[in-house]
Amino acid sequence: VQLVESGGGLVQPGGSLRLSCAASGFTLGAYAIGWFRQAPGKEREGVSCINVSGGTTYFADSVKGRFTISRDNAKNTAYLQMDTLKPEDTAVYYCATDLSGFLSCVDFKYFNSRGQGTQVTVSS
Numbered sequence: 001v002q003l004v005e006s007g008g009g010l011v012q013p014g015g016s017l018r019l020s021c022a023a024s025g026f027t028l029g030a031y032a033i034g035w036f037r038q039a040p041g042k043e044r045e046g047v048s049c050i051n052v053s054g055g056t057t058y059f060a061d062s063v064k065g066r067f068t069i070s071r072d073n074a075k076n077t078a079y080l081q082m083d084t085l086k087p088e089d090t091a092v093y094y095c096a097t098d099l100s101g102f103l104s105c106v107d108f109k110y111f112n113s114r115g116q117g118t119q120v121t122v123s124s
Contacts, residue, residue: 001025001113003095008118011085019080019118021095029073031101034108035080037091037120047093048080049105058105063089085122092117 007019021033034049048069049058057069068081078095096114103110 001099003097003113003115005094005115005118008093008120010121010123012124013086013122015085015122016081016083017085017120019082019093019095019120021078021080021115023076023078026099027073028071028076028078028097031097031099032103032105032108032111033069033071033078034096034105034111035069035078035093036096036114037089037093038117039091042091045091046109049108050078051105056105058108082120085120087122089120090122091120093120094118 002024004022011017032051035047036044037047038044047060047063048067050069050071054071066084071078094115094117096111098111099113
C-alpha cells in the first residue's frame with residue numbers, strides 16, 4: 001500500500017504546477033483523498049480534499065480560486081493543479097487518505113496514510 005507524489009519543482013511566482021498522487025496496492029477510487037503541505041517551521045496545512053465520487057471538494061482559503069483538485073480513478077491517481085503560485089505556497093506537498101474508509105473530506109485532517117511528499121518552491 002503506497003502513495004507516491006510527483007510533479008513538484010521550482011517555479012516562478014505566477015506560474016503553475018500539477019502534482020500527481022499515484023496509489024499502488026489499493027484502489028484509490030474507494031477513498032477520499034486529501035492534499036497537505038508543510039513549510040519549514042510551520043504546521044501542516046490541509047490544502048484540499050476530494051471525495052470518492054469527485055463531486056465534493058474542499059479548499060483552504062489560502063488556495064481557493066487558484067488550486068484545483070481532481071481524480072482519475074481509472075489511473076488510480078489524484079491530482080492537484082496549482083495556478084497563480086505565490087512564494088508562500090513553497091512547501092513539501094503530500095497526499096493522504098484514510099484507509100479505513102470511514103473518514104470523508106469533512107475529517108480529512110485525520111487522514112494518516114500518506115506519501116513521502118514532493119517539494120514545491122515558488123521563487124524568482
